[in-house]
Amino acid sequence: MDRKRLLFVDDEPMVLKGLQRSLRGMRREWDMVFMGSGREALDAMQRESFDVVISDMRMPEMDGAQLLEVVKADHPHVVRIILSGQLDREMTLKSVRLAHQLLSKPCEAAVLRDALARTFALNRILAHEGLKKVVAQIDALPSMPAMCMEVMEAVQGPEASIQKVADIIARDLGMAAKILQMVNSAFFGLCRRVTDIRDAVVLLGLDAIRSLVLSVNVFSAFNKANLSCLDFDGLWDHSLAAGGYARQVMRSAEQPPEAVNAAFMAGMLHDIGKLILAVNFGDAYRSVFDVSPEDTRPAWAREQALFGASHAEIGAYLMGLWGLETELLAAIAFHHDPARSRVGVFGPVAAVHLADRFEREMRPGSALVIGDDDYLQTIGVGGQVEAWRQACADLQGEAS
Amino acid sequence: MPTSSPSLQPDAGLCRRPEPSRRLSAETERLVASIPSLLVGLDDSERIVLWNAQAELLLESPASKVLGRRLADIDLPWKDERIAAGITRCFTDGQPVRVEDIVCVRPGGDPRVLGLTIHSMAAGTSSPLALILMGADITERKQLEEQLAQAQKMEAIGHMAAGIAHEISTPAQFVGDNTQFLREAFGDLQQVLTVYAQLAEAVRRDGGQAAILKALEAAIDDADLVYLGDEVPNAIEHILNGVERISKIVRSMKLFAHTGGEEKTLVDLNEAIESTIVITRNEWKYLAELTTAFDPELPPVPCLRGEFNQVILNLITNAAHAIADAAKAGRETKGRIHIATRAEPEWAEIRVADTGAGIPEAIRHKVFDLFFTTKEEGRGSGQGLALAHAVIVEQLGGQLTFESREGGGTTFILRLPREEPGGHG
Numbered sequence: 001m002d003r004k005r006l007l008f009v010d011d012e013p014m015v016l017k018g019l020q021r022s023l024r025g026m027r028r029e030w031d032m033v034f035m036g037s038g039r040e041a042l043d044a045m046q047r048e049s050f051d052v053v054i055s056d057m058r059m060p061e062m063d064g065a066q067l068l069e070v071v072k073a074d075h076p077h078v079v080r081i082i083l084s085g086q087l088d089r090e091m092t093l094k095s096v097r098l099a100h101q102l103l104s105k106p107c108e109a110a111v112l113r114d115a116l117a118r119t120f121a122l123n124r125i126l127a128h129e130g131l132k133k134v135v136a137q138i139d140a141l142p143s144m145p146a147m148c149m150e151v152m153e154a155v156q157g158p159e160a161s162i163q164k165v166a167d168i169i170a171r172d173l174g175m176a177a178k179i180l181q182m183v184n185s186a187f188f189g190l191c192r193r194v195t196d197i198r199d200a201v202v203l204l205g206l207d208a209i210r211s212l213v214l215s216v217n218v219f220s221a222f223n224k225a226n227l228s229c230l231d232f233d234g235l236w237d238h239s240l241a242a243g244g245y246a247r248q249v250m251r252s253a254e255q256p257p258e259a260v261n262a263a264f265m266a267g268m269l270h271d272i273g274k275l276i277l278a279v280n281f282g283d284a285y286r287s288v289f290d291v292s293p294e295d296t297r298p299a300w301a302r303e304q305a306l307f308g309a310s311h312a313e314i315g316a317y318l319m320g321l322w323g324l325e326t327e328l329l330a331a332i333a334f335h336h337d338p339a340r341s342r343v344g345v346f347g348p349v350a351a352v353h354l355a356d357r358f359e360r361e362m363r364p365g366s367a368l369v370i371g372d373d374d375y376l377q378t379i380g381v382g383g384q385v386e387a388w389r390q391a392c393a394d395l396q397g398e399a400s
Numbered sequence: 401m402p403t404s405s406p407s408l409q410p411d412a413g414l415c416r417r418p419e420p421s422r423r424l425s426a427e428t429e430r431l432v433a434s435i436p437s438l439l440v441g442l443d444d445s446e447r448i449v450l451w452n453a454q455a456e457l458l459l460e461s462p463a464s465k466v467l468g469r470r471l472a473d474i475d476l477p478w479k480d481e482r483i484a485a486g487i488t489r490c491f492t493d494g495q496p497v498r499v500e501d502i503v504c505v506r507p508g509g510d511p512r513v514l515g516l517t518i519h520s521m522a523a524g525t526s527s528p529l530a531l532i533l534m535g536a537d538i539t540e541r542k543q544l545e546e547q548l549a550q551a552q553k554m555e556a557i558g559h560m561a562a563g564i565a566h567e568i569s570t571p572a573q574f575v576g577d578n579t580q581f582l583r584e585a586f587g588d589l590q591q592v593l594t595v596y597a598q599l600a601e602a603v604r605r606d607g608g609q610a611a612i613l614k615a616l617e618a619a620i621d622d623a624d625l626v627y628l629g630d631e632v633p634n635a636i637e638h639i640l641n642g643v644e645r646i647s648k649i650v651r652s653m654k655l656f657a658h659t660g661g662e663e664k665t666l667v668d669l670n671e672a673i674e675s676t677i678v679i680t681r682n683e684w685k686y687l688a689e690l691t692t693a694f695d696p697e698l699p700p701v702p703c704l705r706g707e708f709n710q711v712i713l714n715l716i717t718n719a720a721h722a723i724a725d726a727a728k729a730g731r732e733t734k735g736r737i738h739i740a741t742r743a744e745p746e747w748a749e750i751r752v753a754d755t756g757a758g759i760p761e762a763i764r765h766k767v768f769d770l771f772f773t774t775k776e777e778g779r780g781s782g783q784g785l786a787l788a789h790a791v792i793v794e795q796l797g798g799q800l801t802f803e804s805r806e807g808g809g810t811t812f813i814l815r816l817p818r819e820e821p822g823g824h825g
Contacts, residue, residue, distance in 0.1 A: 012570050012574075014570075014571075014574045014638050014642065015570060017578075017634070017638060018574030018575075018578050018638065019574075019577055021578055021580075021581030021631060021635055022576075022577035022578070022580040022581050024581060024584065059686075060686050060734075085566045085568075085569025085570055085573065086562070086565075086566040086682075105569040105570065105572070105573040106569050106572035106573040106576050108576060109576065109577055109580040
């Protein structure tokens with residue numbers, strides 16, 4: 001395994017020394033460089049290449065936000081993490097487009113090590129350097145124009161209600177993903193990870209959402225005309241339905257509530273990679289759908305051939321950079337091919353795989369979709385698939 | 401000189417009620433009744449000759465029961481000796497007397513706060529009025545003032561708490577990291593020691609040393625003993641440094657938060673200022689160097705500790721903001737805040753100087769006005785210097801002035817009397 005290269009930036013020498021000592025146990029796997037200012041850090045990055053930058057926020061002359069802005073532009077492949085003792089709301093909002101993850105001081109060595117290890121583990125999901133560079137530059141995902149309007153209206157005016165805002169965000173892939181990134185950043189100092197989008201919105205509060213919408217502009221609408229390569233309405237419908245089915249399957253299997261929530265979010269976000277491909281590789285992506293009748297490969301296999309990875313891995317990689325739960329990532333990354341996840345028990349991975357499949361099957365005029373039945377047999381749930389299919393069909397019956 | 405005083409009035413107990421000729425005219429009475437203030441009139445023997453509707457309401461006694469009686473003989477809901485003292489003083493020198501914050505505890509309602517003015521009336525008219533007590537119910541105003549002060553305090557506390565959290569988070573980070581390092585280092589050392597023990601045992605039994613020696617060398621290499629020898633003492637040093645930093649912040653917070661109550665106590669101003677500097681460090685450390693020159697001869701001074709701390713906090717915050725504004729205007733280097741104390745014969749003097757933008761000539765006369773501010777919303781509400789003025793001048797009997805040069809910085813000068821100003825009350 002090749003060594004990872006980490007660059008730490010902090011204006012307090014004792015913090016740097018402390019980090020160096022506490023991460024000493026990783027010295028055989030990581031090369032760590034410590035710099036006392038943003039200027040020095042940028043010079044070091046000119047000389048040698050790094051995988052990740054971990055920077056303090058408040059520093060004299062060049063603060064963390066200014067540093068990461070340059071890193072993002074000049075070294076797009078580098079993962080950007082903020083480790084700061086002063087993550088108030090203003091600071092969080094300022095950094096939400098610049099940093100992939102925010103960690104709050106004091107941060108236990110184990111937590112920092114874990115966050116870094118999870119980031120490096122993402123290489124197992126997506127190894128393609130060119131794609132990684134593109135994905136690492138993404139700071140927000142576009143939203144459905146109608147929903148952007150709705151949320152814009154909902155946060156303004158005297159009758160703005162957090163519940164209403166949460167309802168809208170929970171129906172949009174781009175907004176939901178961004179909100180999960182924010183709420184799981186250290187600003188809130190939550191020990192538990194939040195996967196319920198309504199909880200997340202309430203935790204952030206109306207003021208923060210308002211700033212996100214109105215001043216930071218993280219929620220922007222895509223232009224359907226420019227992105228004709230993808231059927232956005234279809235993607236949204238499929239994603240929301242899949243989220244609901246994943247939840248239904250998990251409930252039928254009597255899974256704990258946190259796992260049910262994780263499966264729901266993973267179900268909703270499992271195709272987020274399609275959005276990334278459409279926005280960043282529009283023309284090339286279009287050719288995935290222009291296929292000759294002889295080509296019987298599924299779309300994701302064609303993506304793999306064309307880009308070196310499918311939307312599943314690309315989506316999971318971005319969600320991983322944004323600090324989302326590992327379990328959720330696996331369910332997104334392996335929704336076509338759950339056996340590759342090496343998860344040997346029933347959970348969100350299997351539930352999302354099934355939800356994706358059920359949704360396709362239940363579309364009018366669809367044939368039965370081939371899934372990984374061997375995997376389901378291996379984890380010992382093969383016999384329950386029929387009952388779960390029925391539960392999801394009932395759910396769809398109620399909805400329509 | 402007043403022509404009458406209570407002692408000159410003969411036969412005080414004779415007339416229970418004023419004679420008709422000495423009563424107020426009907427017109428005046430109607431006028432008096434319509435005034436929304438409390439009005440109580442006394443004749444020159446302190447008998448009540450006037451008691452308007454508002455007096456009936458606030459003092460819960462009908463006019464019919466009090467007219468003609470001496471004010472001092474009536475059981476009224478205000479228990480405040482300042483009123484009787486004020487009446488005597490007003491009779492003596494004829495000057496109006498103002499008595500603030502009289503609390504009326506009425507059995508039939510909420511307590512009210514009154515402000516009272518005692519006026520001496522011109523003598524020689526046909527009116528029996530010698531003295532008039534005019535009172536206004538200032539309860540609401542008082543409540544608003546308190547709420548305002550409370551709101552400013554809360555705002556300041558919230559801001560301060562965020563700053564202190566940041567100040568503590570830095571040492572907490574490296575104390576935790578170094579301790580983690582020591583834990584791992586100790587684990588590595590233990591490995592080495594275990595093999596040493598085996599080696600000792602082998603030497604004792606005289607067998608197998610060579611293999612164990614090899615294992616020992618590997619363990620020493622693994623643990624990087626030379627590095628640990630260098631770094632363990634450094635780590636311990638840093639931990640102690642971090643803990644000391646945290647303790648200093650906590651001590652300062654205690655000193656700052658210890659208000660000393662509402663009474664003046666003798667306060668070591670140098671120590672009070674030092675603690676405020678520590679807890680405001682986050683406000684200025686990225687903007688300015690802060691230097692001090694404390695006069696070691698400065699004796700403890702009678703002072704309201706909590707209020708004084710608040711004033712110093714406001715002045716340091718202002719200095720930092722002034723420097724930030726100057727920096728925004730294009731100066732590159734760090735600014736400087738200098739705080740000096742000096743014992744003068746009468747005063748304890750404190751100077752808080754900054755190298756900020758200075759106060760423009762045009763607004764100098766307004767800096768102590770309540771709600772006057774040049775800062776944008778969220779950064780200042782215009783109460784800081786007004787509060788400072790109220791505390792230093794009104795509550796502590798001191799002086800608060802400033803010297804400023806546009807583009808050259810501002811120095812605020814506080815002077816507190818070294819001795820409790822005597823002779824009043």
